[in-house]
Amino acid sequence: MNTVDxxxxxxxxxxxxxxxxxxxxYVYGSDASVYHAAPWVIxxxxxxxxxQKVLAYANDAKIPxxxxxxxxxxxGQTVSSKxxxxxxxxxxxxxxxINLPDVYCRVEPGVVDDDLNAALKPYGVxxxxxxxxxxxxxxxxxIGNNASGVRSxxxxxxxxxxxxxxxxxxxxxxxxxxSHTRVEASGYQLEKLIVGSEGTLGVVVEATMSFVPIPEFxxxxxxxxxxxxxxxxxxxxxxxxxxxxSMLELVDDVAIKAVNKTMNLGLKEVAASLLFESxxxxxxxxxxxxxxxxxxxxxxxxxxxxYSFDAKEREQIFMGRKKLFPxxxxxxxxxxxxxxxxxxxxxxxxxxxxxxxxxEAAEKNGIIMTAYGHCGSGCMHTKIMMDTSKKExxxxxxxxxxxxxxxxxxxxxxxSAEHGIGISKAKAFKTEKHDSLKMMAAIKAALDPxxxxxxxxxxQAPDNxxxxxxxRYAVNS
Amino acid sequence: MNTVDxxxxxxxxxxxxxxxxxxxxYVYGSDASVYHAAPWVIxxxxxxxxxQKVLAYANDAKIPxxxxxxxxxxxGQTVSSKxxxxxxxxxxxxxxxINLPDVYCRVEPGVVDDDLNAALKPYGVxxxxxxxxxxxxxxxxxIGNNASGVRSxxxxxxxxxxxxxxxxxxxxxxxxxxSHTRVEASGYQLEKLIVGSEGTLGVVVEATMSFVPIPEFxxxxxxxxxxxxxxxxxxxxxxxxxxxxSMLELVDDVAIKAVNKTMNLGLKEVAASLLFESxxxxxxxxxxxxxxxxxxxxxxxxxxxxYSFDAKEREQIFMGRKKLFPxxxxxxxxxxxxxxxxxxxxxxxxxxxxxxxxxEAAEKNGIIMTAYGHCGSGCMHTKIMMDTSKKExxxxxxxxxxxxxxxxxxxxxxxSAEHGIGISKAKAFKTEKHDSLKMMAAIKAALDPxxxxxxxxxxQAPDNxxxxxxxRYAVNS
Numbered sequence: 001m002n003t004v005d006x007x008x009x010x011x012x013x014x015x016x017x018x019x020x021x022x023x024x025x026y027v028y029g030s031d032a033s034v035y036h037a038a039p040w041v042i043x044x045x046x047x048x049x050x051x052q053k054v055l056a057y058a059n060d061a062k063i064p065x066x067x068x069x070x071x072x073x074x075x076g077q078t079v080s081s082k083x084x085x086x087x088x089x090x091x092x093x094x095x096x097x098i099n100l101p102d103v104y105c106r107v108e109p110g111v112v113d114d115d116l117n118a119a120l121k122p123y124g125v126x127x128x129x130x131x132x133x134x135x136x137x138x139x140x141x142x143i144g145n146n147a148s149g150v151r152s153x154x155x156x157x158x159x160x161x162x163x164x165x166x167x168x169x170x171x172x173x174x175x176x177x178x179s180h181t182r183v184e185a186s187g188y189q190l191e192k193l194i195v196g197s198e199g200t201l202g203v204v205v206e207a208t209m210s211f212v213p214i215p216e217f218x219x220x221x222x223x224x225x226x227x228x229x230x231x232x233x234x235x236x237x238x239x240x241x242x243x244x245x246s247m248l249e250l251v252d253d254v255a256i257k258a259v260n261k262t263m264n265l266g267l268k269e270v271a272a273s274l275l276f277e278s279x280x281x282x283x284x285x286x287x288x289x290x291x292x293x294x295x296x297x298x299x300x301x302x303x304x305x306x307y308s309f310d311a312k313e314r315e316q317i318f319m320g321r322k323k324l325f326p327x328x329x330x331x332x333x334x335x336x337x338x339x340x341x342x343x344x345x346x347x348x349x350x351x352x353x354x355x356x357x358x359x360e361a362a363e364k365n366g367i368i369m370t371a372y373g374h375c376g377s378g379c380m381h382t383k384i385m386m387d388t389s390k391k392e393x394x395x396x397x398x399x400x401x402x403x404x405x406x407x408x409x410x411x412x413x414x415x416s417a418e419h420g421i422g423i424s425k426a427k428a429f430k431t432e433k434h435d436s437l438k439m440m441a442a443i444k445a446a447l448d449p450x451x452x453x454x455x456x457x458x459x460q461a462p463d464n465x466x467x468x469x470x471x472r473y474a475v476n477s
Numbered sequence: 478m479n480t481v482d483x484x485x486x487x488x489x490x491x492x493x494x495x496x497x498x499x500x501x502x503y504v505y506g507s508d509a510s511v512y513h514a515a516p517w518v519i520x521x522x523x524x525x526x527x528x529q530k531v532l533a534y535a536n537d538a539k540i541p542x543x544x545x546x547x548x549x550x551x552x553g554q555t556v557s558s559k560x561x562x563x564x565x566x567x568x569x570x571x572x573x574x575i576n577l578p579d580v581y582c583r584v585e586p587g588v589v590d591d592d593l594n595a596a597l598k599p600y601g602v603x604x605x606x607x608x609x610x611x612x613x614x615x616x617x618x619x620i621g622n623n624a625s626g627v628r629s630x631x632x633x634x635x636x637x638x639x640x641x642x643x644x645x646x647x648x649x650x651x652x653x654x655x656s657h658t659r660v661e662a663s664g665y666q667l668e669k670l671i672v673g674s675e676g677t678l679g680v681v682v683e684a685t686m687s688f689v690p691i692p693e694f695x696x697x698x699x700x701x702x703x704x705x706x707x708x709x710x711x712x713x714x715x716x717x718x719x720x721x722x723s724m725l726e727l728v729d730d731v732a733i734k735a736v737n738k739t740m741n742l743g744l745k746e747v748a749a750s751l752l753f754e755s756x757x758x759x760x761x762x763x764x765x766x767x768x769x770x771x772x773x774x775x776x777x778x779x780x781x782x783x784y785s786f787d788a789k790e791r792e793q794i795f796m797g798r799k800k801l802f803p804x805x806x807x808x809x810x811x812x813x814x815x816x817x818x819x820x821x822x823x824x825x826x827x828x829x830x831x832x833x834x835x836x837e838a839a840e841k842n843g844i845i846m847t848a849y850g851h852c853g854s855g856c857m858h859t860k861i862m863m864d865t866s867k868k869e870x871x872x873x874x875x876x877x878x879x880x881x882x883x884x885x886x887x888x889x890x891x892x893s894a895e896h897g898i899g900i901s902k903a904k905a906f907k908t909e910k911h912d913s914l915k916m917m918a919a920i921k922a923a924l925d926p927x928x929x930x931x932x933x934x935x936x937q938a939p940d941n942x943x944x945x946x947x948x949r950y951a952v953n954s
Contacts, residue, residue, distance in 0.1 A: 101717045102824035124719070146662040157660050159669070160637065164889070175913040180889035181822035183634050183854040185623040185673055185897050186906055187935045188917050192636070192669050196662050213719030240578045242601070242690030242758070281719070285762035345658035347579035377660040412641070412657035420662050429663055436652040439924060440665050446923035447916060458664045 002040045002083060004063055009043055012053045017044040028086050033076040034338050035423055036472045039066065039086035046091050048174060048205045056172030058085055062450050067199040069141025070112065072133040074339035075422030077198045081456045087203065089140050095119050104163055104180060105211060109140025109204045125211045128155035132325060140204050145420035146196035153376030154246045159195040161209045167194055167202035170448040180208055198420055199454040201447050215279035219290045220314040223302030224270040228252055231272035232352025234300035235375040238293050239348040245293060247277035248376030249321055255370045259320045262327040267320060268304060275321055328370060328383050335385045340424050341401040344408045345378040345417035354380045361403040365396035379417035426461030479517045479560060481540055486520055489530045494521040505563050510553040511815050512900055513949045516563035523568050525651060525682045533649030535562055539927050544676040546618025547589065549610040551816035552899030554675045558933045564680065566617050572596050581640055581657060582688060586617025586681045602688045605632035609802060617681050622897035623673035630853030631723045636672040638686045644671055644679035647925040657685055675897055676931040678924050692756035696767045697791040700779030701747040705729055708749035709829025711777035712852040715770050716825040722770060724754035725853030726798055732847045736797045739804040744797055745781060752798055805847060805860050812862045817901050818878040821885045822855040822894035831857045838880045842873035856894035903938030
């Protein structure tokens with residue numbers, strides 16, 4: 001099965017850019033998901049020409065190619081479930097252009113999100129789709145997953161920021177998609193189709209992305225709730241009020257306790273807290289929006305209301321949210337924090353029910369689950385806390401997930417708001433998109449007839465790929 | 478060639494929904510473009526089931542189907558250049574749902590834009606992509622062309638508003654795409670691919686679109702310029718300043734004169750005027766942004782500066798812009814105002830050069846051209862004023878267009894910002910997208926293997942389809 005021609009690849013990218021050491025292959029067999037499957041070889045192209053040649057070779061030889069950015073994907077998108085070449089894009093990490101008059105930057109796919117923002121900061125602008133993993137996530141990976149984050153409620157997701165890109169297709173052809181303009185109505189906007197395609201349609205080798213000015217004022221507010229439902233209702237009321245927060249985050253009691261335990265922040269352990277932020281160039285407008293959100297929280301029984309324009313005070317409060325994911329991972333040594341059903345989205349009016357459903361499904365199935373998320377964009381995160389070595393907990397988690405997705409589907413929600421589908425959400429995705437799977441398969445076959453680009457993901461992912469051998473955690477029977 | 482089975486179609490949609498009268502066919506052979514080609518039959522389905530049956534039949538019989546909304550397309554998108562069935566969607570014009578808590582509406586494709594906005598208004602919200610043709614343009618047509626308009630600089634184009642849709646594919650299959658949520662990262666977002674596909678990939682039968690609150694304050698400003706270049710520089714400076722206008726419109730001297738002549742508005746006949754608007758919920762913020770734009774205009778030698786929050790005063794000023802297109806049509810009885818190269822987009826820093834290029838190409842080739850547009854989104858409109866019966870003017874126009882598109886391509890601009898490609902811009906589009914045309918063709922073939930859906934448009938459009946028989950105007954030799 002492993003028929004890859006290493007000398008040929010070495011010729012293309014040079015010896016230093018090829019890894020075949022079993023330890024490297026093992027490490028690159030994982031991302032931030034629960035899965036593991038080692039690639040046959042790791043290839044790190046230095047430039048577009050090399051990507052073209054690697055793909056042309058792989059296409060001829062019908063060898064799978066999995067493009068990988070920072071490896072922070074939570075759903076197994078970059079796990080080499082069919083083996084083949086792991087195309088590590090980290091060497092292509094140059095910021096090619098920061099064009100202030102035309103309000104865009106051009107970057108290679110391996111640029112880390114935080115590095116891009118550090119480069120933009122001196123010019124008073126920022127790249128807003130930024131996920132929580134921005135310290136390691138690359139722009140290429142973010143494009144693959146249509147990444148978004150805390151500020152996407154106001155500033156949009158990755159797809160909204162993409163103006164154009166250069167992509168290497170399965171056969172090695174290089175194509176330029178989109179333009180350097182803000183609005184386009186020139187036929188199929190394929191640069192937008194590539195976003196969220198998880199490396200299955202082409203390998204992004206350059207992207208032109210818009211940015212926005214750093215607002216002069218930010219104001220962060222907090223409200224505590226004795227009931228998760230009240231917090232959910234406050235979210236819906238805020239979004240229906242026409243207010244456009246720059247951030248609207250929910251954290252539930254499980255999340256608050258985890259943060260307190262690992263960071264000793266002394267947060268009040270209520271049923272739920274909302275963090276709401278407004279930003280802008282005019283203080284009066286920012287003030288107006290925050291007060292409006294505060295008022296809506298009050299009406300929904302929000303308490304301990306607090307807000308501040310001060311950067312230090314804001315940072316202190318926001319740190320708890322920012323460190324939530326690592327906090328959950330360290331919450332209990334006997335339990336792993338797993339990403340299995342982690343970023344559903346539902347319409348705003350269903351946020352309260354969604355949160356209730358998560359807690360109900362967790363309790364019913366003997367596991368612990370958190371409900372938190374970027375609720376202003378309809379996204380509800382959850383993490384499952386369980387002892388993965390216990391079969392009954394693993395199976396309980398699977399049942400809980402099925403119940404949660406059944407609810408999501410029943411309210412025209414979606415399987416993933418921002419992390420993508422990969423392997424972990426394939427079953428729910430296929431249920432949700434059942435009548436357009438054929439369309440997706442037709443497009444995939446048209447653009448990648450030999451099925452070399454990240455095969456076995458999205459509509460191709462088997463419902464139950466997980467066995468003892470490709471799970472990072474042992475599940476005992 | 479015309480092998481369409483009328484009795485079969487009559488069975489599907491009923492006799493009242495079939496038109497075969499030669500006069501009807503003649504009228505439906507045109508849209509707002511310069512082209513004419515009559516369909517074989519006009520079919521007006523009442524519901525989704527009928528659309529499915531019509532398409533299943535046409536697919537079996539390999540008969541072209543051209544979906545049509547309001548017929549306001551300027552590039553020949555709905556001209557039946559290959560004959561076949563003209564699928565007039567105007568009977569499917571119900572607003573199915575206005576969901577305020579979840580901030581979306583669901584509509585049938587035949588809903589006219591102004592009618593949707595009239596229905597939304599009592600709830601204090603509006604649907605913003607609205608093109609100038611909103612009195613006749615339908616949501617289905619706007620989806621087909623990724624329509625946008627004066628407010629798109631702040632509120633986005635049609636693609637940005639689409640959350641989900643139901644589409645009938647070439648074979649009659651009905652698929653549901655997208656969701657009812659704000660953010661999605663669930664694989665190929667095909668609802669976004671359908672936007673701008675000009676009816677070539679499927680027929681939209683239902684769309685879920687987001688809306689936004691009507692702002693409490695609007696302030697419109699005007700600045701006059703003695704030089705088109707100064708006005709262009711002001712546009713670029715405004716957009717690079719981080720200001721987000723709710724409107725930023727350029728009109729040149731040709732346009733101002735046309736408006737004065739036909740509407741007697743007494744506008745000062747300067748080289749160029751800029752209209753700039755800000756809107757929002759907080760007056761201080763709106764005031765701040767308008768003053769900032771005014772200041773930038775001043776720095777670029779703008780004069781006669783004026784602004785107002787007053788609705789009546791704003792309407793009076795804006796009317797000139799709104800009626801510009803009909804004014805150009807009536808400007809000179811001996812000349813037609815033709816839409817041939819009418820909505821290029823370029824990066825902001827190139828707006829001044831673009832405007833200069835338009836005037837230069839017009840003068841050089843013995844025709845009159847206007848430069849105006851929604852410059853905040855990079856879109857530069859132009860209309861060609863010429864006596865189409867004079868061959869030298871027709872040929873001059875073709876040369877001018879070629880020169881203009883050469884410039885657009887040289888600065889990574891795009892052929893169409895908001896009107897689409899259709900037939901008139903096929904040549905420029907194919908030059909611009911040369912290396913991704915194969916990708917487009919592969920997707921088209923995958924989703925419509927019998928090539929029945931609006932064949933001969935976009936990448937399929939011949940460069941020089943125009944002959945005496947399919948032009949609405951006579952071109953004498």
